[in-house]
Amino acid sequence: MELRLCDLKVKKMGVIKYIQENPVAAKLAEFGLLPGTKISILNKAPFEGPIFILVDNNRIALRKKEAAFIIIE
Amino acid sequence: MSSQKPLKIALVGNPNLGKTTLFNRLCGLKQHTGNYPGVTIDKKKGNHKAGQEIIEIIDLPGINSLFPSSKDEELVVDYLLDSESADYPDKIVLIASALNLKRNLYLLEQIRDLNVPLVLAINMVDLAEKRGIFISEEALEKELGIPVVCISAKKGTGVDKLINRCLEPLNIEARTPSYIQAEELELLQKYSTQNGSSNDYVSFLELTSKTKAEADSTAQSFIDEHGINTRKWKTNASILRYKRINSYLEKVQTVDKTKASDLTSKLDRILLHRIFGYLIFLGVFLFIFQAIFWLADFPMGWIESSFEWLGNVASNGLPEGYFSRLITEGLIPGIGGVVIFVPQITILFLLFSLLEESGYMSRIIYLTDRMMQRFGMSGKSMVPMISGLACAIPAIMAARTIENSRERLITILVTPLLTCSARLPVYIVVIAIIIPDDTTVFGIFNAQGIALMGMYLLGVVMTFIVAFVLKYILKPDYKSYLIMEVPEYLLPSIKNVMYRVWSNVKSFIWNAGKIIVATAIILFVLVTNGGQDFNNAQVHITTNYPSATADETKNLVASYQTENSYLGMIGKSIEPVIEPLGYDWKIGIALISSLAAREVFVGTMSVIYAVGSDDEMKIRDRLKSEVNPNTGMPVFGIATSISLLLFYAFSLQCMSTVAVTYKETKSIKWTAIQFGYMTVLAYFSALIAFQLLK
Numbered sequence: 001m002e003l004r005l006c007d008l009k010v011k012k013m014g015v016i017k018y019i020q021e022n023p024v025a026a027k028l029a030e031f032g033l034l035p036g037t038k039i040s041i042l043n044k045a046p047f048e049g050p051i052f053i054l055v056d057n058n059r060i061a062l063r064k065k066e067a068a069f070i071i072i073e
Numbered sequence: 074m075s076s077q078k079p080l081k082i083a084l085v086g087n088p089n090l091g092k093t094t095l096f097n098r099l100c101g102l103k104q105h106t107g108n109y110p111g112v113t114i115d116k117k118k119g120n121h122k123a124g125q126e127i128i129e130i131i132d133l134p135g136i137n138s139l140f141p142s143s144k145d146e147e148l149v150v151d152y153l154l155d156s157e158s159a160d161y162p163d164k165i166v167l168i169a170s171a172l173n174l175k176r177n178l179y180l181l182e183q184i185r186d187l188n189v190p191l192v193l194a195i196n197m198v199d200l201a202e203k204r205g206i207f208i209s210e211e212a213l214e215k216e217l218g219i220p221v222v223c224i225s226a227k228k229g230t231g232v233d234k235l236i237n238r239c240l241e242p243l244n245i246e247a248r249t250p251s252y253i254q255a256e257e258l259e260l261l262q263k264y265s266t267q268n269g270s271s272n273d274y275v276s277f278l279e280l281t282s283k284t285k286a287e288a289d290s291t292a293q294s295f296i297d298e299h300g301i302n303t304r305k306w307k308t309n310a311s312i313l314r315y316k317r318i319n320s321y322l323e324k325v326q327t328v329d330k331t332k333a334s335d336l337t338s339k340l341d342r343i344l345l346h347r348i349f350g351y352l353i354f355l356g357v358f359l360f361i362f363q364a365i366f367w368l369a370d371f372p373m374g375w376i377e378s379s380f381e382w383l384g385n386v387a388s389n390g391l392p393e394g395y396f397s398r399l400i401t402e403g404l405i406p407g408i409g410g411v412v413i414f415v416p417q418i419t420i421l422f423l424l425f426s427l428l429e430e431s432g433y434m435s436r437i438i439y440l441t442d443r444m445m446q447r448f449g450m451s452g453k454s455m456v457p458m459i460s461g462l463a464c465a466i467p468a469i470m471a472a473r474t475i476e477n478s479r480e481r482l483i484t485i486l487v488t489p490l491l492t493c494s495a496r497l498p499v500y501i502v503v504i505a506i507i508i509p510d511d512t513t514v515f516g517i518f519n520a521q522g523i524a525l526m527g528m529y530l531l532g533v534v535m536t537f538i539v540a541f542v543l544k545y546i547l548k549p550d551y552k553s554y555l556i557m558e559v560p561e562y563l564l565p566s567i568k569n570v571m572y573r574v575w576s577n578v579k580s581f582i583w584n585a586g587k588i589i590v591a592t593a594i595i596l597f598v599l600v601t602n603g604g605q606d607f608n609n610a611q612v613h614i615t616t617n618y619p620s621a622t623a624d625e626t627k628n629l630v631a632s633y634q635t636e637n638s639y640l641g642m643i644g645k646s647i648e649p650v651i652e653p654l655g656y657d658w659k660i661g662i663a664l665i666s667s668l669a670a671r672e673v674f675v676g677t678m679s680v681i682y683a684v685g686s687d688d689e690m691k692i693r694d695r696l697k698s699e700v701n702p703n704t705g706m707p708v709f710g711i712a713t714s715i716s717l718l719l720f721y722a723f724s725l726q727c728m729s730t731v732a733v734t735y736k737e738t739k740s741i742k743w744t745a746i747q748f749g750y751m752t753v754l755a756y757f758s759a760l761i762a763f764q765l766l767k
Contacts, residue, residue, distance in 0.1 A: 023304070023552055023554075024552075024554050024556065025304060025308045026140060026304050026307035026308045026311065027140075027142060027554070027556050028556065029307070029308045029311035029312055029315075030137065030138050030140060030179070030307075030311045031137075031176075031556055031558065032175065032176055032179070032315060034311070034312055034315055035312075042338065042341060042345075043341060043342075043345045045345075045347070045439060045440060045442070045443055046347040046443075047443050047444075048443060049439075049440075049442060049443035050439055050442050050443065050452070050555060052341070052345065052439060052559065056175055056176065057172070057173065057175075058173055058175075058176050058558065059337070059558065059559040059560070059561070060556065060557065060558055060559065061435070061438070061439045061442075061555065061556075061557045061559050062554075062555060062556045062557070063442070063554060063555045063556075065554070066554055066555070066556060
């Protein structure tokens with residue numbers, strides 16, 4: 001079972017293993033979400049809301065749906 | 074480029090990097106918002122004086138990359154790609170933040186490949202040094218081959234140097250593409266040759282942009298013919314670019330981790346907390362509300378009394394005559410009706426820019442996204458919706474940042490239901506008629522204030538109801554997403570906030586003022602002229618009321634004249650339509666004249682009732698004492714007043730909003746639907762309320 005970014009707990013860290021082919025793949029890459037990048041979860045909004053992450057000293061908010069494409073190791 | 078023309082510099086960069094701070098620093102108050110002919114790109118222009126030379130500075134909206142994902146970004150990218158245009162800048166200054174260099178260099182690398190004259194300004198170096206981040210101008214300049222200047226826009230350090238570097242001649246040459254793999258590059262070059270394009274990266278953007286490729290059949294057929302996966306191209310381009318940036322980043326930037334402070338994370342732990350975060354958000358919202366009403370109350374009182382005083386001075390000082398009456402009975406009450414809202418608008422824009430400058434606005438988007446999704450909108454819809462509490466026009470334009478076209482359309486369609494400041498005068502006057510001053514609820518809350526809050530809530534509730542309905546009517550066209558950079562918390566720059574408030578208030582006074590003054594004059598002319606009945610008023614009254622005293626006769630003549638003026642005739646002709654709502658022809662005139670802009674209502678009422686009366690009564694006392702000659706009952710009873718409040722809450726009486734909706738949607742259909750649904754909603758809710766309450 002692969003670990004998805006959206007399943008990662010708050011304050012946990014991970015490294016992006018790969019990103020599944022998806023409609024917003026180009027957008028994710030643009031924001032620096034690339035394989036090998038260290039990533040940590042800062043916050044999760046309640047009721048399945050967006051996820052707040054730290055990538056390269058850069059804070060990014062994204063929805064759960066998008067975070068599900070990012071596979072973590 | 075001729076040397077007589079001023080040098081043109083465009084400021085480009087990711088959002089929230091202090092681009093506007095730099096712009097304000099360079100141009101001061103010598104700035105104005107303008108639009109390019111054809112496309113409306115929300116850019117600001119200003120002049121900067123460097124010695125004897127005048128330099129024109131253009132501030133463009135922030136973009137994340139040259140792959141646009143919202144209307145906003147698309148317009149900026151189109152502007153940057155159109156290097157043949159006469160409007161094209163001589164130099165592009167890319168603003169990066171020293172706190173987030175890697176991410177900002179990504180945009181720089183993209184623009185560099187357009188082979189346009191580019192200068193890099195790295196902002197917030199002072200803040201970065203405190204955090205232990207040091208950047209070497211020289212090393213970065215060597216890597217990039219373009220001028221690099223470290224600045225602090227807030228303090229002004231390095232800004233003169235930046236301008237001097239911009240004045241230097243600069244030769245930019247094409248470089249080896251680092252955004253594409255060798256075998257794909259061949260394809261790209263083939264496309265460039267086929268199209269006679271001299272720049273491969275422009276070709277790349279043409280092929281990978283969804284909207285451009287769809288519009289251009291040669292691009293689309295080239296993609297199909299060679300089976301190009303454009304999304305893959307874009308993804309790989311980003312990977313390759315970050316690889317390149319990583320290869321030199323360590324040479325140009327040193328980070329001393331021991332100095333890192335993380336105030337933002339600490340603040341976020343509270344402000345984004347799943348319970349406290351929302352409570353604080355609610356608190357912030359309520360505070361904005363309270364500030365608009367209670368804080369603004371004092372200056373509004375002063376303005377009201379100054380205009381009363383001005384009216385008195387003018388009517389005593391000016392010679393008798395038609396022109397003097399035009400000023401005292403038409404212009405002064407008309408202008409007073411606009412100026413009175415300046416305090417509220419100022420406070421709203423002030424708080425609004427504080428929210429944006431501090432970085433809290435992005436947190437609002439984050440916190441509310443889930444809820445907004447249920448109503449077919451995105452967290453980003455919160456920004457237009459909050460500014461819709463001031464005015465729907467900038468709000469509808471702010472919807473440009475919403476990527477998904479369906480979410481954007483819903484936001485545009487519902488935003489005018491929110492209580493904008495133009496409705497306030499109507500609410501305040503009408504509420505004061507039905508609820509006496511100093512009435513309190515539970516002995517502490519001002520009852521008028523609560524009624525006003527109720528009207529705001531009504532607007533908010535209706536906004537969400539309509540959005541919810543639209544969500545089911547409109548089919549989703551493509552998948553909606555949210556990927557957003559969230560800035561660090563920063564202390565707002567007082568200067569920036571002040572400039573923003575100033576330019577917004579100025580444009581409110583100017584735009585609303587023009588319409589109101591014009592309407593006031595037209596109304597005055599229409600109400601003081603009429604047909605035969607109007608001219609024979611004196612005779613008519615003296616024959617019908619022979620026993621009236623001189624004073625009574627004067628009043629009777631005045632009201633008979635108003636009724637038979639051209640304006641009265643217009644009002645009477647629409648009476649059958651508005652009678653079921655509980656309105657008489659005088660209110661009818663106010664409705665018609667406020668089709669141009671709602672706030673005209675109070676001015677119109679002032680003009681209609683001021684004409685021919687001597688006493689200096691306040692408008693609401695005058696309305697209160699107005700009696701229906703047929704029934705002997707007050708015209709503004711509870712039923713009529715509530716019906717009027719509902720009508721103004723829901724109807725789209727604002728031509729500027731209609732115009733801006735058309736401009737933004739480019740669709741007559743949606744503009745008509747917006748106007749139509751709001752009018753129907755207004756008419757029927759007013760009808761039902763009046764029929765139930767009368």
